[in-house]
Amino acid sequence: MAVNETLRVLRTLHYDAAHYSLFLQAGTIGAATRPGHFAMLQAGDGLRPYLRRAFSIADVTTVAGVPALEFVVKVQGVGTGALGRLPEGAPVPVLGPLGVPFPTDDLGPSDRVALVAGGIGLAPLVLLARTLAARGLAADLYYGGRNENDVLKRADFERFLGPHRCRYATDDGSLGRRGLVTDVLAQALDGGTSYRRVFACGPLPMFRTLAALLERKGLDASFAMESEMACGFGVCLGCVAPTSDGRFATICKEGPCVPPSFIDWKRI
Amino acid sequence: MAVDLSVQMGRLRLKNPIATASGTFGYGLEFAEFLDLSALGAISVKGLSLRPCLGNPPPRICETDAGMLNAIGLQNIGVDAFLAEKLPELHRIRATVIANVWGDTEEDYVGVVERIGADRRVAAIELNVSCPNVVKGGMIFGNNAELLKGLVARVRAATAHPLIVKLSPNVTDIVGVARVAVDAGADALSLVNTLVGLAIDLETRAPKIGFTTGGLSGPAIRPVAVRMVWEVRRALPKIPIFGMGGVENVENVVEFLIAGANAVQVGTANFRDPSLAGRLAGELAEWCAAHGVARVSDLVGTLRTRPREDHRFA
Numbered sequence: 354m355a356v357n358e359t360l361r362v363l364r365t366l367h368y369d370a371a372h373y374s375l376f377l378q379a380g381t382i383g384a385a386t387r388p389g390h391f392a393m394l395q396a397g398d399g400l401r402p403y404l405r406r407a408f409s410i411a412d413v414t415t416v417a418g419v420p421a422l423e424f425v426v427k428v429q430g431v432g433t434g435a436l437g438r439l440p441e442g443a444p445v446p447v448l449g450p451l452g453v454p455f456p457t458d459d460l461g462p463s464d465r466v467a468l469v470a471g472g473i474g475l476a477p478l479v480l481l482a483r484t485l486a487a488r489g490l491a492a493d494l495y496y497g498g499r500n501e502n503d504v505l506k507r508a509d510f511e512r513f514l515g516p517h518r519c520r521y522a523t524d525d526g527s528l529g530r531r532g533l534v535t536d537v538l539a540q541a542l543d544g545g546t547s548y549r550r551v552f553a554c555g556p557l558p559m560f561r562t563l564a565a566l567l568e569r570k571g572l573d574a575s576f577a578m579e580s581e582m583a584c585g586f587g588v589c590l591g592c593v594a595p596t597s598d599g600r601f602a603t604i605c606k607e608g609p610c611v612p613p614s615f616i617d618w619k620r621i
Numbered sequence: 622m623a624v625d626l627s628v629q630m631g632r633l634r635l636k637n638p639i640a641t642a643s644g645t646f647g648y649g650l651e652f653a654e655f656l657d658l659s660a661l662g663a664i665s666v667k668g669l670s671l672r673p674c675l676g677n678p679p680p681r682i683c684e685t686d687a688g689m690l691n692a693i694g695l696q697n698i699g700v701d702a703f704l705a706e707k708l709p710e711l712h713r714i715r716a717t718v719i720a721n722v723w724g725d726t727e728e729d730y731v732g733v734v735e736r737i738g739a740d741r742r743v744a745a746i747e748l749n750v751s752c753p754n755v756v757k758g759g760m761i762f763g764n765n766a767e768l769l770k771g772l773v774a775r776v777r778a779a780t781a782h783p784l785i786v787k788l789s790p791n792v793t794d795i796v797g798v799a800r801v802a803v804d805a806g807a808d809a810l811s812l813v814n815t816l817v818g819l820a821i822d823l824e825t826r827a828p829k830i831g832f833t834t835g836g837l838s839g840p841a842i843r844p845v846a847v848r849m850v851w852e853v854r855r856a857l858p859k860i861p862i863f864g865m866g867g868v869e870n871v872e873n874v875v876e877f878l879i880a881g882a883n884a885v886q887v888g889t890a891n892f893r894d895p896s897l898a899g900r901l902a903g904e905l906a907e908w909c910a911a912h913g914v915a916r917v918s919d920l921v922g923t924l925r926t927r928p929r930e931d932h933r934f935a
Contacts, residue, residue, distance in 0.1 A: 357655050357896050395893065399869065400687045403839055404893055431684075446894065583682050583689060584892035588647035588667075590693045591682030601675055601696065620678070 355451050355586060356381050362443045363416040369502050371428050372473070373437050374411070379420035382449045383413045386422070388457065388481035389577055389610040392449030393585040394424070396435035406432040407582045407592075407605070409476035409554070410450060412483065412509075422447075425505060427473040451585050452609045455481055455552055455575050462489045464549040468514075469538060469563060470496040471555025472503050477577040477609075479506055481552055486513040493541075493548075497522040497534025497559075504528055535562045542570050550574060557621070564613040574613050580604040595620035624909040625916040626902060628662070628883050630861035631808040633745050633783045635662035635717065637902040638884035638917055639874065642811075642865050643668055643721035643747060643787070644693065645838075645888040646898075648707040652891070656899025658716045662884055665719040665811075666703065668749045671732045673699035677754065683820050683829040688839025688867070689889060690818050692754040692832030695723060700736045712742040719785065723749040725758040727772050734780045746782045748773065748807075751789030751814035753836045760814075763789040763798065770805045777806030785863065787811035790842070795849045796856040809861035811886065812853060813846045838889040843867030847880045854881025854922050869897075871904040881922040 360377040367373045382392065393405035412423040426433050439445065455477070460466065466485065468478045475496060485492045492514050498504040500523050511519050521529025522537050530537055534555075547570075553563055554577040567574045580592035587606030595617040596602045602615070626637035640663035646652060649664040658664065676696025683690050698706070700722070711718050720743045724730040730748065737743050750769060752759035762768045777784055786802040788795065790813035799810055815836025820829040828834070846866025854862060864882025868874060869890045877885045887898040909917055 354654060357894070399893065400840060402684060403687055404684050404689060448895065581680065581682060581684075583684075583691075583889075584895070586651060586895065588645070588651050589682065589691070589892050590676060590696050591679075591691060593676070593679050593681065593696075595678065599675075601679065 354385065355448055356385070357446070357448045358382065359444045360422070360447050362439050362441050362445060363419055363421050364441060365437060365439065367437070368505055372502070372505055373426055375424045375426055375436055376416045376421045377424070377445055377447065379413060379422050380447065382447060383420050383422055386410050386413050386450040386480070387454040388484050389452070389454035389477050389575070390450035391452050391585070391609060392422070392447050393451065393582070394436060395446040396432050396439070402432040402435060404583050405446070405448065405585065406436070407585055409577065411476045411479045413480060423479070425473065425476045425479070448585060452605055453607065453611070455577070455610045457481070457484065460488070460490060460549065465491045465493070467538065467548045467551045468492055468494045469534060469551060469553040469555065470494070471534060471559040472498050474553070474555035474559070474577070475505055477554050478552065479509060482510055482513040492518065494519040495522070495534050495538045496520070497537070499524045501528040533562070535559060535566060539566055542566070548572055553577070560613070561618055564616070564618055567613060575610045576613050578604045578609045578611060578616070622910045622915070624906045624914065626906055628918055630883050631783055633809065633861070635884055637662045637905070638878065639898060639901045639905065640665060640719070640863060640884055640886045641891060641898050642886035642888035643749065645891045648703065649711055649716055649718070650707060652895055653714070655895035658711070659714055660902065661716070661898060662902070663717040663719050663744060664711070665721050665747050665886060666707070667697050668695050668721045668723045668752065669697055669700040669703050669733055670695065670723055671700060671729050671736070673697065673702065678831050680829065680831050683835070685818070685820055685837065686841060688837055688841035690820055690830055690835030690837055691815070692830045692835040694754050694832065695752055695759070700733045704736065704740070708740070708742050717744045718742065719745045719747045721747040721749050721787070723752060723758060727775055729758070730772060730776055731779045734776055737780070737782070739781060743782060745785055746776070746780055747785040747787050747811060748776055749787050749814070751787050753789070753791060753815060753817045753834065754832055760789050760791065764792055766798070766801045769798065769801050773802050773805035773807055783808045785809040785811055787814055789814050790845055790849055791817050796852050799853045799857060799860070803857060803860055809863065810853065811863040811865065812850050812882070813866055816842050816845065838866070840867040840869055843873060847876055850877060850882050851880040851924060858922070871901055871908050874901055874905055875908060875920065878917065878920040879924050881924070883918070883921050
């Protein structure tokens with residue numbers, strides 16, 4: 354059940370010129386949010402940007418004791434720029450929580466899972482890490498970016514999962530291993546590590562590599578897919594991806610969290 | 622002051638002039654959690670075809686200044702699935718349903734209309750002859766007087782439902798096209814569908830939309846749509862008109878009514894705010910009350926134009 358409500362900006366935390374966390378009042382959306390859900394946020398007066406923007410609900414937390422939704426945002430254009438400039442107290446129309454969340458209900462305390470993030474793809478994994486940790490599950494994080502600045506919220510992940518369970522990779526070697534995060538995961542899997550499920554979010558090239566790797570290893574997975582959306586609740590049909598059964602499926606309604614076998618990776 | 626919001630569009634009576642536009646409102650039911658569907662003037666559902674349609678490969682949409690481009694390609698579940706799976710619930714909750722229909726050929730259009738038959742749960746048929754995002758059918762019918770005349774006449778003969786023809790703005794002479802549709806049997810017109818546009822990714826020099834061009838909608842097109850409603854109203858004083866194109870608020874509704882629309886359809890704004898259409902009837906009643914308008918129909922076609930005088934050369 355999605356809610357269309359106006360929530361106020363509680364705080365904006367800028368990590369660098371390109372990344373920030375936007376904290377909004379939790380409203381009634383907070384209590385209904387599960388890891389992998391997203392929300393549509395309106396920035397500005399409705400002319401530029403015109404459409405709401407889709408963001409993973411990164412965390413359900415508090416700001417100075419006030420229940421809050423956290424969105425981790427990479428500045429990419431008009432919408433992400435405008436949202437980052439909103440002053441504290443500014444009203445933001447929000448529609449959420451939306452979409453199919455990560456499948457976690459069937460996981461037991463003895464299950465070990467992996468979280469794989471590329472760049473801003475950390476967003477849906479923060480609340481997942483918090484939730485899994487609260488349930489006592491062991492989760493390993495594999496998180497890659499171009500450089501150290503791309504790898505966000507490390508303190509939160511390390512607090513939820515334990516520092517020894519967080520592995521990083523960067524293109525320039527400024528943090529963790531130099532290279533791709535999928536290579537770090539592949540090495541772990543080749544070394545005998547196995548996971549009940551792999552949760553992932555990142556850019557398309559990462560998803561492609563990961564889908565092939567996980568299929569080879571026969572591991573179950575859920576990918577939080579990204580797509581440009583106009584509505585976020587299945588009516589504009591703008592965000593579709595080609596599926597393995599030959600359809601075009603809405604990422605907003607049938608996703609964003611789907612098993613990799615759902616997607617036709619040759620056509621996407 | 623009690624304001625009469627009802628509108629009579631030929632045989633089609635609406636409780637208020639706020640409808641929702643095809644392609645922007647799904648099958649209506651997706652909006653049930655955001656507004657009261659039974660309180661809308663009407664719901665024009667996603668364009669229905671004889672067989673289910675997968676639509677175009679992505680990318681299908683991109684935002685533009687004060688609007689968006691789309692080339693969805695008329696993805697829909699098909700008329701049979703609509704009648705079996707969506708219409709019963711729409712009827713149960715007392716929604717006023719307009720079935721928007723399309724096809725690649727005249728036979729396809731007639732086939733869809735025949736499937737609907739005399740089903741009274743459908744209040745009217747809206748003929749889409751104006752979709753710019755398909756390689757066959759759609760706008761090809763709407764931009765060719767002979768094809769349009771033949772199609773409207775055949776569909777007219779195939780249904781007893783009120784017949785609305787939704788026209789394309791991508792024409793030189795909207796009045797000419799409107800006359801053809803009305804002469805061939807249209808009971809009402811929907812003005813207008815999207816304007817063909819192109820947006821380019823500068824880095825890749827590729828179109829932002831997979832279909833290359835897309836249909837432009839949103840506030841960016843409103844003045845074009847209002848002008849076309851006005852032109853058709855001037856030429857055809859009696860024909861019922863749904864005005865649409867960038868309706869975002871009650872002022873936009875009133876503007877369309879003054880230009881000559883009897884009712885409006887809210888379109889792309891449904892994506893931005895799924896509750897919006899549910900608020901507009903109440904806001905329209907307030908606007909009318911504040912302006913001493915007792916019946917909303919009294920606003921229709923009341924544009925006060927100034928004579929165009931030519932003083933360019935002394």
